[in-house]
Amino acid sequence: MATKLPETDVVVVGLGAAGGIAVLPLCRAGLQVIGLEAGTWMVPGRDYRSDEIYNNVRGLVTTGNKVSGEIPTARRSETEVARQGARHPMMNAVGGTSIHYHAQSWRLNPWDFRVRSATLERYGAAYLPEGSTVEDWPLSYAELEPYYDQVEYELGVSGKAGNIQGRIDPAGNVFEGPRRREYPMPPLRSCDYLDHMMHAAKELGWHPYRGPAAINSQAYEGRPGCGLHGWCDRGGCHLRAKSSTDVTTIPKAQATGKLTVVDNANVRRIITDQSGRATGVIYIKDGTEWLQPARAVLIGCYTFENIRLLLLSRGPRHPDGLGNNRTQVGKHYFAHWDGQAGAGASALFPFDLNIWYGAIAQGVMLDDWADDNFDHSGLGFIGGASLHTYTEKHPIAAAAMSSYGHTQRRWGAQWKRFIRDNAGRWTSAYLQGNTYPYRNTWADLDPNVSDPFGDPVLRITAGPKDAEPKAAAHAGQKMLQWFRAAGAIEVAGGQGGTGATVSTHTHGGTRMGLDPATSVVDAFGFIHDCPNVALIGGSVMGSAGARNPTQTLQALAWRTAEHLVQNLAMRGA
Amino acid sequence: MSKPSEESGLSRRALLSGSVALVPLLATSCSSTTSSASSPRVVDSVFTVQERATLQALVDRLLPADEFSPAASECGVLDYFDRCLSEWNQGDVPLLRAAVAALQAQALERGGEFATLDVDTQDALLVAMEAGQFPAAAGQAGFNRLLRLTLEGMFSDPYYGGNRHYAGWDLIGYPGAVPAATPPMQAMGGRLPALHTSAYGAEHDGH
Numbered sequence: 001m002a003t004k005l006p007e008t009d010v011v012v013v014g015l016g017a018a019g020g021i022a023v024l025p026l027c028r029a030g031l032q033v034i035g036l037e038a039g040t041w042m043v044p045g046r047d048y049r050s051d052e053i054y055n056n057v058r059g060l061v062t063t064g065n066k067v068s069g070e071i072p073t074a075r076r077s078e079t080e081v082a083r084q085g086a087r088h089p090m091m092n093a094v095g096g097t098s099i100h101y102h103a104q105s106w107r108l109n110p111w112d113f114r115v116r117s118a119t120l121e122r123y124g125a126a127y128l129p130e131g132s133t134v135e136d137w138p139l140s141y142a143e144l145e146p147y148y149d150q151v152e153y154e155l156g157v158s159g160k161a162g163n164i165q166g167r168i169d170p171a172g173n174v175f176e177g178p179r180r181r182e183y184p185m186p187p188l189r190s191c192d193y194l195d196h197m198m199h200a201a202k203e204l205g206w207h208p209y210r211g212p213a214a215i216n217s218q219a220y221e222g223r224p225g226c227g228l229h230g231w232c233d234r235g236g237c238h239l240r241a242k243s244s245t246d247v248t249t250i251p252k253a254q255a256t257g258k259l260t261v262v263d264n265a266n267v268r269r270i271i272t273d274q275s276g277r278a279t280g281v282i283y284i285k286d287g288t289e290w291l292q293p294a295r296a297v298l299i300g301c302y303t304f305e306n307i308r309l310l311l312l313s314r315g316p317r318h319p320d321g322l323g324n325n326r327t328q329v330g331k332h333y334f335a336h337w338d339g340q341a342g343a344g345a346s347a348l349f350p351f352d353l354n355i356w357y358g359a360i361a362q363g364v365m366l367d368d369w370a371d372d373n374f375d376h377s378g379l380g381f382i383g384g385a386s387l388h389t390y391t392e393k394h395p396i397a398a399a400a401m402s403s404y405g406h407t408q409r410r411w412g413a414q415w416k417r418f419i420r421d422n423a424g425r426w427t428s429a430y431l432q433g434n435t436y437p438y439r440n441t442w443a444d445l446d447p448n449v450s451d452p453f454g455d456p457v458l459r460i461t462a463g464p465k466d467a468e469p470k471a472a473a474h475a476g477q478k479m480l481q482w483f484r485a486a487g488a489i490e491v492a493g494g495q496g497g498t499g500a501t502v503s504t505h506t507h508g509g510t511r512m513g514l515d516p517a518t519s520v521v522d523a524f525g526f527i528h529d530c531p532n533v534a535l536i537g538g539s540v541m542g543s544a545g546a547r548n549p550t551q552t553l554q555a556l557a558w559r560t561a562e563h564l565v566q567n568l569a570m571r572g573a
Numbered sequence: 574m575s576k577p578s579e580e581s582g583l584s585r586r587a588l589l590s591g592s593v594a595l596v597p598l599l600a601t602s603c604s605s606t607t608s609s610a611s612s613p614r615v616v617d618s619v620f621t622v623q624e625r626a627t628l629q630a631l632v633d634r635l636l637p638a639d640e641f642s643p644a645a646s647e648c649g650v651l652d653y654f655d656r657c658l659s660e661w662n663q664g665d666v667p668l669l670r671a672a673v674a675a676l677q678a679q680a681l682e683r684g685g686e687f688a689t690l691d692v693d694t695q696d697a698l699l700v701a702m703e704a705g706q707f708p709a710a711a712g713q714a715g716f717n718r719l720l721r722l723t724l725e726g727m728f729s730d731p732y733y734g735g736n737r738h739y740a741g742w743d744l745i746g747y748p749g750a751v752p753a754a755t756p757p758m759q760a761m762g763g764r765l766p767a768l769h770t771s772a773y774g775a776e777h778d779g780h
Contacts, residue, residue: 050750050772053729058661191759227753238752354761356747357754391759395728395747400721409703411635411720412696416744420641423745424764 002282002291008034008260009568011281011294013267013309016096018536019300020245021151021554022561027258029565034292035250036265036283038066039092042099042246048236052394055100055235062100062234064092066266070451072304072443072458074501082459084449089504090302094263095246097302097504098214099236101550102360103243104388105157105214107148108545108552109371110141110177115436115543118372119382127382129467133332134436134543138514138523141177147555147562149180154252155243156220157551159183159212173209175367185217188226188362193353193427197364197389200486206368211388213361214243214551223247230357230392265290268453269313270297270533276317278533295571296532296564300557306539307333307443307509308458310520323520323527329510330444332437332519333460336505336544337468339430342497343385345476346428347483348404348490353427356398358391366482369475370546371434381467383434385475386546387482389427398423404490428493429479433472435507435544438465443509462501472496505549510539525560534560618655619666623686624673625651628719630688631676634695635723642740645723653726653735665718672715675707732773739769 009031012019019035026033042048047061054060067090073082090097111118114136119127128134151157161182162172187210190198194210201208215232218225226241240247253259267283271291280293299306310329311321321329337343367373370384399419407415440463445456476494483491513519516528519542525534536557538549545552618625629646636645645651658666679698680687687695703720705713726735728742730750736742742749748758749768758765 050752051730051732053657053725053733057725057729189756191756192761193759196761228759229751229753352746352761352764354759354765356765357751357758395742395745396725398747399728399741399745400724409700411699411723413637413639416636416639417641420744424747 002289004291004293007280007293007295008032009294010034010296010298010564011036011292012298012300013281014038014096014300014302014305015094015245015250015261016300016302017098017101017245017550018553018557019298020095020098020250021154022298022300022536022557023253023259024154024249025558025561025565027253027256029569031258031565031568033253033258034260034262034294036267036281036292037092037094037261037263038266039064039094039096040263041094042236044236044238044240048231048238050229050231052396055231056233056394057396059087059234061236062091062097063087064090066092067302070305070308070457072460072502073446073449074460074462076501077463078461081448082446082461084457085502089502093246094250094261095244098244098550099242099246100234101504102233102548103214104361104548105152105155105159105212105551106545106547107176107179108141108547109175109367111372112434112543112545113137113139113141113144115382115434122372123376123382127376129382129436129438129465131438131440131466132436133439133518135513135518137542138512144552144555144559145177145179147559148551150558151551151554153184155214155248155554156185156216156223157183157212157214157243158185158187158217160187160210162209170207171209173365173367174207175371175373183212185220187211188213188215188217188359189228191355191358191362191391193355193391194362194364197482197486201364201366201482204482204485206366206482208364208366211361211363211365213359215359215361216241216243221248226359228358228362228391230359230394232359232361233392267309268455270299270309270322272313272315272318272322272530274316276315276530278530295568296534298534298536298560298564300536303333303506303509303537303539304443304458306535306537308445310510311445312455318530322533323510323530325529326517328516328518328520330442331509332511332542333443333509334435334437334441334507334544335462335500335503336507336549337385337433337435337465337472337497337499338503338505339432340503340505341472341500342495343431343433343472343476344428345431345479345483345491345493346402346426347488347492348422348426349487350425350489352424354424355391355393355427356395356424360390360392362392363388363390367546369478379470379474381470381474383467383471384546385431385433385472387429387431387475387479389429393424393427395423398426401426402492404492429483431472431475431479432546432548433468433475434546435468437508437511437542438463440464460501462499465499468499469496505538505544507538507541507544507549510535511542512540513542524563525556526563534564536560617659619658620655620670620673624670626688627673627677627686628654630695631699631719632723634692634699635720636727642744645727647737648727648740649731649735649737650723650726653729653733654722656734657722657725662722665722668711668715668718671709671711672702672719675709675712675715676702678709679707730772732771739767743767
């Protein structure tokens with residue numbers, strides 16, 4: 001039997017990229033907030049290392065204790081038995097995966113918010129991806145813009161604006177939506193390789209720019225600028241220059257005196273009463289089961305656990321899982337069409353690139369072949385992909401290079417000579433594509449595989465897609481063209497990929513929308529038939545942009561929290 | 574292709590001066606905060622003497638000695654095997670032992686233990702092993718795993734026992750682990766000078 005704790009105003013489940021943001025506006029408004037986090041605090045000097053074996057081979061920063069027991073299963077069609085992968089893509093910690101992410105911190109393109117209607121207007125119904133359930137978002141870019149701005153300044157994001165209140169600056173992304181002001185910091189330092197690629201793209205008549213990063217390019221709010229030491233990918237920042245929530249918004253929320261962080265807390269159920277409203281959550285810490293009553297609950301886990309926690313939380317008015325009376329929980333799930341989906345390219349140059357150091361977010365990006373930034377007439381698909389090339393090359397990965405057909409074997413004297421000459425001369429790019437939900441892709445509970453508590457893990461079923469592989473292949477050929485224009489002597493990839501099932505960029509499953517028949521949460525993130533529970537995170541996003549989702553889900557989380565503040569204020573104490 | 578003499582004129586001292594000097598060189602790690610640093614640097618081999626002899630011959634065909642580096646075993650790749658297989662990749666041991674046994678069985682059919690065969694015969698056996706032509710299923714899977722572990726041993730931080738004297742990093746031109754990189758460390762125009770720095774400090778770089 002759970003031990004009942006005193007009631008609080010708001011419980012936030014998960015203090016990662018989303019929950020770590022939401023706590024700040026809640027606490028600033030004076031609400032008492034309890035943050036339940038499955039992981040614990042990471043300590044830079046102890047937990048983060050300049051070590052490829054530690055970070056990338058063994059995944060010791062990224063392998064959280066709780067998620068390791070609940071790795072989703074995945075399959076490509078309903079007729080297969082889903083199989084569990086070796087690793088969970090995300091981690092548990094205060095700060096969550098914002099600790100080890102690349103920290104590319106984007107706003108979506110305004111087009112992403114209205115893919116369906118914009119496609120109908122410009123190309124007609126035949127261009128809607130076959131089998132897709134994509135809808136317009138229930139809010140516009142303009143409505144989210146103030147929250148993007150807020151998040152950029154609270155976290156600390158480095159970048160160059162391409163559109164300030166309609167004034168276009170070609171030094172930034174000319175395709176972006178209007179922003180109210182410049183980024184809080186200039187872009188991360190450039191280097192010869194990036195300058196070289198920037199120049200090559202301009203020669204092609206394209207519009208390259210330095211991508212934004214939630215990494216300090218200079219001292220900001222008491223944290224130093226980035227050292228560009230080259231261990232950002234799957235590692236935490238030893239300097240606290242990466243603007244992870246554990247060093248930014250969570251400490252700010254703690255400073256109000258209103259946030260209680262409960263670490264190593266494994267949340268197992270959301271409890272609802274006869275009216276269908278949530279009364280609190282059940283969690284286990286140190287082997288003891290606790291009931292934490294709350295006036296409102298924000299669920300801010302990763303997409304997988306947001307879905308699973310709803311499906312596991314059955315109640316008198318929610319017999320098939322919380323918010324699932326219209327069987328929408330787990331529907332409209334999808335993994336981003338990106339490098340993890342096979343959408344990447346590589347190139348070999350006839351000179352040393354010296355990109356060993358740096359950061360993945362120290363890159364050059366272009367959007368000419370993304371979103372609806374080019375005319376798709378006659379192409380037969382919508383969307384596209386951003387092209388991004390970058391620094392940070394680790395030695396084992398560098399040596400494990402393709403020999404581009406130059407050696408007979410991948411070992412031996414000839415091969416050794418080849419990598420001796422070329423391991424520092426190749427690079428890669430990844431493409432991130434506009435991605436949409438499809439009827440053949442969803443998440444539900446696995447009938448065969450359980451977590452250590454005996455609860456089923458999530459099962460992903462991900463079928464083939466219509467638009468994404470075509471759009472990614474189209475963009476991939478542009479990436480190869482860019483590499484060749486920059487002097488590459490060999491290129492590979494750019495074929496479009498086959499799509500991911502499980503990834504670090506999963507979206508949907510608790511989609512937001514205006515119609516409860518096709519969505520789980522409303523335009524502010526609250527469950528249609530359980531108005532004191534909201535979902536925050538990528539699970540509310542109904543489509544993916546051609547870029548990393550984190551800053552968008554953070555802006556949405558801030559907006560959800562602000563809405564909750566207003567609602568609780570109206571209801572009184 | 575560039576030769577070692579084409580290194581840029583930057584000295585190690587120049588690279589480590591300037592803004593980097595503001596950051597302690599070993600800020601990313603120190604022995605008091607890395608618990609695994611206290612684990613034994615020399616571990617008992619998980620392989621028998623005969624298995625180790627076969628593995629030595631094998632990894633030395635994957636990464637043979639040339640004018641740019643000693644052979645894999647001389648760079649500590651087998652020490653990396655022993656260390657990672659005893660403290661982390663224990664699950665690989667049965668596969669690797671089976672793979673070694675399969676290779677040895679094929680070698681004996683060619684007239685002797687693998688380590689005693691001439692290099693052309695060794696290479697021919699490894700080509701067959703890689704192609705999945707051994708009767709034992711462990712052949713191809715074991716080869717792939719051994720190739721991967723050889724790469725890890727050669728190019729990982731020397732803290733783990735391989736990459737002895739930074740031979741692997743010198744081979745491909747990776748200068749070494751630093752807490753912060755200066756602009757010259759990202760400049761194009763030849764190879765960067767070697768720094769020979771482990772993430773774990775000189776006392777933990779394995780030699």
